[in-house]
Every structure is written in structure tokens, then in C-alpha cells.
Amino acid sequence: MDVLDPSTTGPSLPTTGGATDVGDASTSGDASTGSGPPTGGDASTGPTTGGATTTGGADTDGLWAPKPCPVIYAQELLPTFEIEFAPEQLAAITDEWLLADEKKTSEHAVKSFKYEDIVITNATARLRGNPMRWADQGKMQLEVSFNTIDKKGRFIGLKHVLFDAAAYNVSFLRDRLALATMRDVGLAAPCANNARLVLNGKYYGLFTNIEKVDSEFLERNFEEPDGNLYKKTGGPNAMGGGLGWKRRNNEEDPDKSDAHALNDAKTLPELLAVLNVEQALLEWAAEAVIPDRDGSWAGGLNLYIYNDPKTGFNIVPWDLDDTFTRLPADTDPYTFKKPADVFWGRPWYDITTADPVWFARYVDTIEYVLEHGYDVAVLQDRIDSWAAQIAVAVEEDPNKPFSTKKHLEQIQLKRTYVGERAAFLAAWLKCWRDGGAKSNEGKCEPP
DSSP: OOOOOTTSSSOOOOOOOOOOOTTHHHHHOOTTTTOOOOSSOOTTTOOOOOOOOOSSSBOTTSOBOOOOOOGGGOTTOOOEEEEEOOHHHHHHHHHHHHHTOGGGOOOEEOSEEEETTEEESSOEEEEOSOHHHHHHHSSOOEEEESSSSSTTOOBTTBSEEEEEOOTTOTTSOHHHHHHHHHHHTTOOOOOEEEEEEEETTEEEEEEEEEOOOSHHHHHHHOSSTTSOEEEEOOOTTTTOOSOSEEEOSOTTOOOOHHHHHHHHOOSHHHHHTTBOHHHHHHHHHHHHHTTBTTSTTTTOSOEEEEEETTTEEEEEEOOTTSBGGGSOTTOOTTTOOOOGGGOOOOHHHHHHHHSHHHHHHHHHHHHHHHHHHOOHHHHHHHHHHHHHHHHHHHHHOTTOSSOHHHHHHHHHHHHHHHHHHHHHHHHHHHHHHTTOEEOTTSOEEOO
């Protein structure tokens, strides 16, 4: 990959993906359709990751472009999926859920998986999510796979569908709203909406319907999708041991020297040689603006890294249910990090933002994200539209671990929060733009 010179303005970067999702503009006033981050890293216009937005998946000039979200994630849809297990399989997966021991979970045969007129009879399903949280969630979170029995098996081109239901996602909108912001600013990020799940003939509940980060995701978002994909598992820079990354593709190749090189980067030149730092800066800024308490920016575990043969390692956001109101609206977008007992390290962020030139770019990127991904009117319109879309499904959900009243309170709280967050960030930016300097704690001190 090319090493970027941080002393220059406006470096041109290769494409890293970031397609907009289908249907946003028609349902939520998504201003991103047909536009993407500007080309070049000029502070006057913002950074770039080359992620051209698209609603078609092919550039009119014949150049490669990221593909749009699969149709089941369209924002105007509230899809209903029907899963039927044989009685013994349903009993077995329920027992695993109640036991809450990840080491004792397995794939279970699905008698039928149905969406509209599509019926699949050779799928499997397993539990997903953090077992420590299962007792609080009221319902099983499931990953349905279509390639377990038939390696070429797909559902509308997908190997998997995921049903997520974090107990603290009381609005049902955290992942959906946060990931939309990520895609709005040009990042390659999973698609998501909400979905109803019918289990063995009975309405089981409302879920976040979220795209899995796998080979299909890479093919949708990257021109060269055959690089190595890793999921964060801890690591040598924090509380864990070993590599700290689990390979999620190319498992037949034991060589993990690329991840070791990334872990071993201790200086900015070393980091620039292996990490797409411009893309990482945009990803960190997006998490900081939202904000996200458990991703790369804050020192959490919820992220993937993809070693794009064209641009080096890119950060892929994941599991954004710990966002928005999970942190105060005045959370500092530079200094915040997770508490020490749950902090998994963020050495790349620290190395990059310790450099004065790259820190200035980080401030520019915060401004870019605020302008292009955190428009209060757009966010509040999405909250209103999506809340109305799911209202009946929430009311009728027999397994949600909170009341409908609590859900509606969280919707209103989120509407208020995005306005407060945007106002705080505007004031934070003004301090730096007016010539503010870093305090010993990294806060902006007015001139």
C-alpha cells in the first residue's frame, strides 16, 4: 500500500466502500443518496475514504463502485421472517439459551425459513450475542446460516441473516441509526433495519435485522474482497494475550503476519505502512460523534479489521447498540475512553492523534462527520419515521424485556439527545477553531 505523507493536504485514497442503503431517501430524508465524502483530505472539505455512494453498484464510467445494501435491509421495509424448528431442535436451542454457556452452543437444523414466497428447508441456526446478557434479553438472538449444509447455499445472495435484540436497546433503533450515520459519511458499514420474527407459528418479537460482516459484505464494499478479515478478541495491547484477532475468512491460510505487523506498529510511519489511516480517522470520528462506547475509538471490542490489498487495513464498525444515550451528550470526542476494567486498548488512535498534523485532521474529520452524518433534522426524522414503522410490532412483542411505555420514553430521549450532542460538538469545534490548546488532559482550553 502507499504510505501517506501527513504533511500534504488532500491525499487521494483508493476506494474502501461505503455504499448507501436502499430506500433511505424515500423513508427518512437521507441526504446521503447520490453523494459521498469529498475526494481528498483538504481540511476545508473533509477527509475521504473513496467510498462512493451508490444506489446501483456500478459506476456509469465502468469503474468499480460499492454495491447497495441487500433488499431485505431497505429502510422502507419491516420484513417478517418465519422460522420453524422441529420440536426437539427448538427445545435444544432453548436449553442452550437458558444455560448461557457459549462453549455449549451448536448449529440446529431449521425445518423451514420463510420470507414472503421464499422457503428454504436446509438452513441452520445458532444462538448469537454475549451469553452473559441472555438472561436479560427475554428472547433468543439468532444467526441463521444458509451455507452450513450446502456450501453454496444463499438467501437472496446472503450466507447469513442475524437477529439482534440487546436488552438495553430499548428504542430498537441504536444499531440502525448509528450504522446509517456510518454509511452516510462514506464508511463500509453493515446494513440494518428492523424485522419481525415468527417462531414456530407464533410472533416471537421485534429484532434488529443486521448484515453480517463476511465474504458477501467484503464483495459488496471492496473492489478486492479476498484480503484477510479479523474480529477483535482482546490482545497484547490490553487485558488479553495472544494475537488479539480472530481470522474470519481465509482460514485455510495459517499466515497471520499481516495482523502481527499491525499489532507491532509503534510509530506513525510504521502504522502508515499497514493501516489506512485516513479511513481509520473517519471511522474514529464517526464513532466519536455518535458516540459509540464499545468500538475502536473508545478502546472496545466491537470492530473488525479488513486487510484490503489496495489500501491496507481498514476498520469496519460492528455491534453499535452501545451508542447515543449510552454516553452523556457532552462526551469529549477526543479524550473519552472506556473505564480501565473494560478498556482493550486503542494504540492506533493514540499514535495517530498524538501527531499534531494528524490531530488537526481529526478535528477536521469530526467537523465533516457532524456536517454529513449528524444533521439533527435528518436524525430526528429517521427516529420519528422508524419509530412509527415499528410501533405496532413493539406493542405486540410478547418477549421484549421492557414496557412499551419505556420504549416510547427512549424514543423521545434519543430525539432530544441528538440535538444536545450536535450542540456540544459544535461548541467543541469552535474552541479548536478559535485557537484553543490542549490541556494536560487533552481537553480544549479556549485561547
